[in-house]
Amino acid sequence: MSTATSTAPAWVRQRQQPGALARLFDSKPFLIVVCLLPAVGLLMTFLTYPLGLGIWLAFTDQTIGRPGIYIGLENFEFLFEDPIFWGAVFYSVFYTAIATVGKFGLGLWLALLLNQHLPMKSILRAIILLPWIVPTVLSAIAFWWIYDPQFSILSWLAMKIGIRETPFDFINSAWPARWSLIWANIWRGIPFVAISLLAGLQTISPSLYEAALLDGASPWQRFRYITFPMLLPILAIVMTFSIIFTFTDFQLVYAITRGGPVNSTHLLATLAFQRGIPGGQLGEGAAIAVSMIPFLVFATLFSYFALARRKWQQGEAND
Amino acid sequence: MTDKEENDKMAHLITRRTALALGGSALVAGTAGAQQIQTQPAQAPNLPIEQGASLRMLRPVRFVQPDEDVWRANCARFTERTGVQVRVDFVGWEDITQQTAVTANSGAGPDVIVGFDAAPHIYADKVHDLTDIANYLGQKYGGWRPLARSYGTRQGRWIGLPFGSTGGPLIWRTSALREAGFERPPEDLPGFLRMCQALKRINKPVGFALGNAVGDGNAFANWLLWSHGAYLVDEEGRVAINRPETINALNYLKELYPTFVNGTLAWNDVSNNRAYTAQEVFVTQNGVSLYFSLKNDPATAAIAEDTQMTLMPKGLADSTPNAGLTMNAMVFKHSRFPNASKALLVFLMETEQYDPWLQANIGYWSQPLNAYAASATWTQDPKISVFRDTMNSTFWNGYKGPITEGSAAATADYVTVQMCASVASGQATPQQAAAEAERRARRYFRAR
Structure with a gap:
């Protein structure tokens, strides 16, 4: 018996050997590759390749119409001695700094106002967004008319009222033009900041304010010790974005002044375009664009490390 | 859209209707007006058109609608005569430089591009010699004007065929x-x-x-x-x-x-x-x-x-x-139909085609060939006659050096x-x- 039982093959349900295809799809490495491929492909095609090409072009003397050869750092050497390039560096930094301060000052103020219980709150909030919704080129053209040396509505008003004899000089000389553009950028950037910060404000629990009120905190103290610290994380993100958008701004400047008068309002982005496309010097234009990268990296790091100091923002537990 | 274009668009929203009327009459008057254009006997170059040829041409956008209408009609007539299909694309002024660059560098695309000013000089090694047709046209129509020679020739050879110029008085x-x-x-x-x-x-x-x-x-x-x-x-x-x-x-x-x-x-x-x-x-x-x-x-x-x-x-x-902005045609070496391309350019410059086109432009473009100074274009409105001799200028963009991409870039x-x-x-x-x-x-x- 025992031999019989031992010899009789125990019936085991034969496990179906999976087909080659099924085995393939069960393999983890394969799945990882297949699932990542579209994303990696897209990123490589539309992000890495253009960026890499741009960086490569910066080291060539390519022009529109003629392929270039590798020339090492020659483009950068030329730019290093080019006062117009340094003017653009100066104005890009100045423009970004002043416009960011302006946008955040006014944007935060607006957000605080909108956070109050106002009649027709939703409509007001929608209206606030308008400057941001309008395509930049349209608002740039509007500002171009406002700043026009001959046909500015502001000049016209001032002359009608009789407080001025001649039109305002908005964009006809260097410093007025710089300030005019900064103001246009602030006007356009406020809604983004205000709405983002408003979202942040609404996440702050009212109980904190109630507790503070019971302790007799003044409005300033409530802002300083509750609102501001609670808002800091979102402030850091919004500021990073805002600095990047402002530093790489193109449309406002190009539509209103084209970098004039006499190159006093060129940003790095407009200068890169001016030299690269109309001027045809693709290599030099690319070099100017590449030289923006260190500034942007620095600005990003600054916002992250200077403003996002709380540990949980950097992936650690809060104390 | 360039400011220039925008400006001209603004102008033309208003002028289009009038211009259309003018253009219409110019079309009809084409053959009648042609009699004023004095020609000299000249031997047309022998250009046997390639078997199964068809052409693609790129051109800057019009100033006025009749410009495009007459241009297309002229090309259609060429098709009628020769059986060569011609496709014309009108490109924005700012884009044509880049499209020319791509065409020249990739060796593919339109057979003929009517570009601006320096274009044939920048791609001199990529375009066909046009000396034969330019000499023929010059002989027949009283000679090329100085600005046409400046932009059309390089080291004594014709590499571009100027179609007209628009100046700034x-x-x-x-x-x-x-x-x-x-x-x-x-x-x-x-x-x-x-x-x-x-x-x-x-x-x-x-x-x-x-x-x-x-x-x-x-x-x-x-x-x-x-x-x-x-x-x-x-x-x-x-x-x-x-x-x-x-x-x-x-x-x-x-x-x-x-x-x-x-x-x-x-x-x-x-x-x-x-x-x-x-x-x-x-x-x-x-x-x-x-x-x-x-x-x-x-x-x-x-x-x-x-x-x-x-x-x-x-x-x-x-x-x-003053160096007028000049339309300058070139035939690319990559074209499989160089003879057909050159025949088309000659055809467009002949009186029956060119004079109606010039008139349709009511003065926006001024002729590169001396004989067309007698065109009715310049008698329609005496104030416009100042543009008649735009191409008599001995200056050019980048004067007085050879025309290179440097002169175009320094201007831009x-x-x-x-x-x-x-x-x-x-x-x-x-x-x-x-x-x-x-x-x-x-x-x-x-x-x-």
């Missing part, structure tokens, strides 16, 4: 000049300065673009330099801007600039059109579009009536220091415009400005 108000004591603008520089000062005194100022205006800014800067005997590069293509003539020109500008209306440093290509239309300035430099936009709008017709156009003052130059990057603007605004002395322009120009004209 002085446009001025008769009444304002009369009030200031002038019958017409003086031809000499001191006299011109006196006229501008007199106009400023009666508060009817002049205005010339000193901002980043590709067309108007460069036209004014070129006039200022050339009328003083200055130039950006010499015959060998060496940068020659930092010379006494340039300093003289800039010193002259220092005296001239205070007579300008405020804001010219911020002007772009449309600004002077608007300021002139709004009667803020009474003398400026512009293409023909300004006059037509004034004439065709009932609200400004009186200004058009009071307006005159004359060539820019010669100053120290022998001919008018406003090297001389900004030199002038920095002196006018007091940011730089003439010496500093000339040295800075030299530094920038050296980069564009460096040997590669």
